[in-house]
Amino acid sequence: MLREITLGQYYQTDSVIHRLDPRVKLVATMLFIASLFIVDNWIGYLLGGGFLFGIIKLSKVPFRFMVKGMKSLAMLLLIALIFNLFLTPGEPLLSFWGLSITKEGVIQASMMTIRLVFLIIGSSIMTLTTTPNHLTDGLEKLLSPLKIFHVPVHETAMMMSIALRFIPILLEETDKIMKAQMARGADFESGSLIRKVRAMVPLLVPLFLSAFRRANDLAMAMEARCYRGGEHRTKMKPLVYRKEDRIAYLILVVYLTASICLGRIFL
Amino acid sequence: MAIILNHVGYIYEKGTAMETCALKDVNLVIPDGQFIGLIGHTGSGKSTLVQLLNGLEQPDSGNVYYNGEDIHEADYDKKALRSRVGLVFQYPEHQLFEMDVFSDVCFGPKNMGLNRKECELRAYTALKQVGVEDEYFYQSPFDLSGGQKRRVAIAGVLAMKPEVLILDEPTAGLDPRGRDDILNLIASIRKETGITIILVSHSMEDVARYVERIIVMNQGEVMYDDTPAKVFAHAQELEQVGLAAPQVTYILKKLEKKGIPVKTDAITVEEARDAILQVLRKG
Known part of the structure; x- marks a missing residue:
């Protein structure tokens, strides 16, 4: 759905x-x-x-x-x-x-x-x-003049690309969690507004936990690869007109x- | 009284460039009380298949019947169906959400509209069935070990007292000890209750010793549907689709090739031992 x-x-x-x-x-x-x-x-x-x-x-x-x-x-x-x-x-x-x-x-x-x-x-x-990665690459390059004013362009672009990257993953995860709870008889569609909101708890708790777990894993993996932000970072595929x-x-x-x-x- | 799949087909992302056929013309009859292993490589359609059985997914063609009724009829009560055909998903993290283990297991029965006493009774019985000790009942489910979480997840579905229990890759991510524990547990649930069990796995070794029937899926189609011994006779074909027969089957086949007249249909180590001993005694 x-x-x-x-x-x-x-x-x-x-x-x-x-x-x-x-x-x-x-x-x-x-x-x-x-x-x-x-x-x-x-x-x-x-x-x-x-x-x-x-x-x-x-x-x-x-x-x-x-x-x-x-x-x-x-x-x-x-x-x-x-x-x-x-x-x-x-x-x-x-x-x-x-x-x-x-x-x-x-x-x-x-x-x-x-x-x-x-x-x-x-x-x-x-x-x-x-692709989201291309998009943030482009944005980073376009906004790079702002670095003179100490705007963290690279960091912002990185955050954006991570956020975008996670949207499909979390959507898929939501789908799976919904199914797992529906298999236990959860009902996300019928009932009054208050009931519907309460029905979201079994969906949101596993989703948040999983998002935090993923964020944690990703941070660890980035650190393990010595990621330190934008300074002196080169691109594998630099953008050229x-x-x-x-x-x-x-x-x-x-x-x-x-x-x-x-x-x-x-x- | 059984589950019948009649020419079932399922297509992912219909109408886009990513359209893929997940299931093609699947015909199956699953009688009551059978212990079945559903095996296939990643992407073979086995997970989609089990989600059709309890109405979480709807087939694009064909029908699914449960006890003689088409479950995708508009007026069929799918919520009731899901308590009768219980499905435990691969990751317990996808379903555990309550503050403590006991209330989490109560979630299923509560959704069935049972009263509190009945819910608690069922939760208690289910937790005992899967071997979770009292001391864990009021702990947060997130603090448990991987194997324990999986037990609680299974209890969460068992508490609804299903007539059919489907387990999607219940051993994924567990160490060998945890894997054996869970598989033994499933076998004992089956012995106690006599319900139909469908065990989804990509590992032949896992299911070989427990199940009485194996359904092998490949690229959305049923490739084999037979007793374990007969399915494993096709070891070569299985390898071609990225699966394998149990190790002992290979050893026995090699012995046969060397000219030792050993029976090759053994699927567990114990059976293989007996087969070899038989030859030795004769010799």
Whole structure:
């Protein structure tokens, strides 16, 4: 049941997007999100949608897989949609029970929904096509100038990659523990809220204990290999920009310029 | 009255690139009171198979029947099924959670809706059955040794008084002494209660001397399903799939090759000794 959470899970396949330098993907994701908030007309969104569509096609990740992951966020989208629909002041189109849907509300709500959907898909493409290790490598390299200000960039990146690495392990563990307790008649689904919360105890206690045990083992294993943090550490596979990465940056600049020009200034 | 698997198939991660077939067209009949060894290499589908038996997993094709009823019918009471088909998972760490051993064993009966007195009685009986002494009853289950934890985990399932007891790799991670203790314990539970026991393992040596039937799984399919002696006759094929027959089987086969007319179907050291003695006496 927990295996169904696919939002942001790495999807193994071989594509141009998968091979890109993680720094490119990080920067691209941030700029893409920024572009969504810069534009405020339909042409801009059309452009963003086209860009996104192209990337999805290139990434070879089945669209179905992305949508499946988005199901868990459907509720959030719905709430955003409803709030915008009803709470935007303007020319009323329809009113009932003292609430009214305005023309501005409809426009605002649909734009907001498109923005959110694009944002979620855009950022999930990054995590779908980049392994967590690559991602933190890229982040570390991007933020390395901050080391001058004594920001512990390497340590933070290491913590992040460990945390990300443990998510699937702990999910699998949760699944196993749930099954072990269900085999003893535990019921995680029915009953009142209080009962459900209490039913979590047999799940959470073994899970926490196991997380601590794993953390302890990992710390020991790292120490046994003389890990001492970021100073003078070299990489086995250092990140180097290649031709494709430069082309990707170029495409990104073109997209950004186009979306600023078309989506904001001229129309 | 039995468990019947009818053309059961199971697929992992259906519809993604990682799709793999865990079980293919498995047909089995498990009659009451049998002591079965379910053997296979890692990834052979044996763990998936046992989770189908108590309804924790649902087959993608085929049916599982318990006492003549399809357990995956919408109105079948799966909670009741799980108290009748008890499954002990590989790691006791996955199920121990209470402050003390005794309350942990009470968890199963409590979920069945029994009253407190009955729960405690069952917990006491179960703990005695697995040989946990009174002094451990009010200790934290996390302070116990590996072998003791495993006993408590088994007691946790036994307390539900199942009709079928499935143990998934109960000897993994134990030293030889602990392993023998647990296996002897399982054999004695079986002797006392006469319930069906399915012992999942990847080690032939472990199960050979105890069980009356061995089911060998390979890549999601049932490869052999027979008495131990007959299964071990296929020593060569077993090796090809990463399993092995007990050591004594190899010794007897070598003796036979050298021209000594010894019977090769022995599976325990004692049987092998008798087989060799028989030849020597004749000679």
